[in-house]
Amino acid sequence: MPRNHFRSTILGSTTLAIGLILSSAAFAEDVTLTIESWRNDDLPIWQEKIIPAFEKANPGIKVVFSPTAPTEYNAALNTKLDAGTAGDLITCRPFDASLELFKKGHLTSVNDVAGMDTFNAVAKSAWSTDDGATTFCVPMASVIHGFIYNKDAFAKVGVDVPKTEEEFFAALEKIKKEGSYVPMAMGTADQWEAATMGYQNIGPNYWHGEDGRKALIAGKEKLTDADWVAPYQTLARWADYLGDGYKAQTYPDSQNMFALGRAAIYPAGSWDISVFNTQAEFKMGAFYPPVKKEGDTCYISDHADIAMGANAKSAHPEETKKFLAWLTSADFADIYANSLPGFFSLSNHEVKLQDPLAQEFVNWRGTCKTTIRSTYQILSRGTPNLENETWGASANVINGSETPEAAAKRLQDGLDSWYKPAP
Known part of the structure; x- marks a missing residue:
């Protein structure tokens, strides 16, 4: 075999190997997170607005919104969690149903999630232990x-x-x-x-x-x-x-x-x-x-209405935490509140609402105690x-x-x- 041909063969093989390694590395970085939720009426908003905004800010992480009918959610979610087949992110109903999930070890503490200081004690109360020491879901919205x-x-x-x-x-x-x-x-x-x-x-x-x-x-x-x-x-x-x-x-x-x-x-x-x-x-x-x-x-x-927590058995805990941190952001607060008039951000971010009637409701926070x-x-x-x-x-x-x-x-x-x- 001519030396140049041998050399080109070696170089070609090396290039191919490097390409495969880089391709595999890139593929390994693409993590898909699945969200469990009862809000099946929100599916288009998540697919068309919320998820694209997160993925743009967090390349390499893909998100799938996978809702269950509201009346079936609690039972279906518990079955999945017990079987180890639930999604990475769990949409949390307020108070006892979610507290029970935390006590069973299905949800993790979110105390160390970046941005949790944007929520006050009342906002977190629906997803915290009775003593208020541990919060296990990131508040999303109130009514x-x-x-x-x-x-x-x-x-x-x-x-x-x-x-x-x-x-x-x-x-x-x-x-x-x-x-x-x-x-x-x-x-x-x-x-x-x-x-x-x-x-x-x-x-x-x-x-x-x-x-x-x-x-x-x-x-x-x-x-x-x-x-x-x-x-x-x-x-x-x-x-x-x-x-x-x-x-x-x-x-x-x-x-x-x-x-x-x-x-x-x-x-x-x-x-x-x-x-x-x-x-x-x-x-x-x-x-x-x-x-x-x-x-x-x-x-x-x-009234605290909806939040999101991390499945303790998620195979992608770091990526899940990134998503939860993004839920504390002003960007998410703006998208969610304006996509769903009447569901108001629980964070302390100032959100300008496009719906005038919804804005009237939220203005009361500046006048009345909550x-x-x-x-x-x-x-x-x-x-x-x-x-x-x-x-x-x-x-x-x-x-x-x-x-x-x-x-x-x-x-x-x-x-x-x-x-x-x-x-």
């Missing part, structure tokens, strides 16, 4: 409660946005007497609506948000105390303004009533914004729960379940089948039957 109103209806009837309860009930009465609109679109058939958009919406103004919520957990306050009974007394007054047939009215019925322009006010969760944006043909505004009297501090339920739903942390772990019992109590009080005092006593008796505050 805020308040009232959405039909601006055209307010203008026609001649009522202003109420700031106090007296003004609120005066507006309801004026709308009722004018007769063109049902004053408020809410029913009691589904029960949870009465509790979530009723009791938990207005209640923080009475029990003073986090102060009252924590005092209830500590056993320093009880549901039979005046500040906890009073919201039920106010709810009982709502019955006169909910329109005929409200006892048989479901949550979708309430949404339709407001979206069609038949009601002036809608006790809201901010997740309803997207629904009404596509259905309502009138201008909308929002106001936070009116305070008891002028000058009182206002409180809003800014809290989370009173029944969600610790107090609904036993039987009877306080959260579910609050649904029935709220509906009963509005329906007039149970007095506020009797409802509060029943709930406290149920809580006392299994819950003993930590000494």
Whole structure:
């Protein structure tokens, strides 16, 4: 064989080998992370906006969003985790379901994830141990409660946005007497609506948000105390303004009533914004729960809703941590909040929202103190379940089948039957 031919053969083989090595190295760097989630309605947003933004900032890491139907998520996720087949990233529901995953060793601590200092203690409370020492999921978004109103209806009837309860009930009465609109679109058939958009919406103004919520957990306050009974007394007054047939009215019925322009006010969760944006043909505004009297501090339920954690058995822990760190960034906060109006970043980044109604809701953070739903942390772990019992109590009080005092006593008796505050 000629020397030059031999040399070229050697060089060719060497070049090929080096190419294969480099190719293998490049291939080895391409890691694919899989996200488990119940938000199957968000799939296009993750595929078209969130994931491309992360992959652009983190070359070599690919992400796949793999949701399960919401009603099947908890069971399916637990099965996968037990079998060792779950994805690298776990979308976390608030409080006990995710806490249990952490206790079982399925989720890792995220205390050392870069950017966790952008979240305050309230934001992290839904995904932290009871003592607050360890956080196991990165907070993503919250939902805020308040009232959405039909601006055209307010203008026609001649009522202003109420700031106090007296003004609120005066507006309801004026709308009722004018007769063109049902004053408020809410029913009691589904029960949870009465509790979530009723009791938990207005209640923080009475029990003073986090102060009252924590005092209830500590056993320093009880549901039979005046500040906890009073919201039920106010709810009982709502019955006169909910329109005929409200006892048989479901949550979708309430949404339709407001979206069609038949009601002036809608006790809201901010997740309803997207629904009404596509259905309502009138201008909308929002106001936070009116305070008891002028000058009182206002409180809003800014309830932690969704977060993300790391599967302890992920084959790619470093890449998973990079993704979690990116979730703490201003870029993610902006994309998520603007892609899903009504789901608000829990970080301290300033996010300019493109949706004006969503911006109204989030502006309340600068005016009112924030809290989370009173029944969600610790107090609904036993039987009877306080959260579910609050649904029935709220509906009963509005329906007039149970007095506020009797409802509060029943709930406290149920809580006392299994819950003993930590000494």
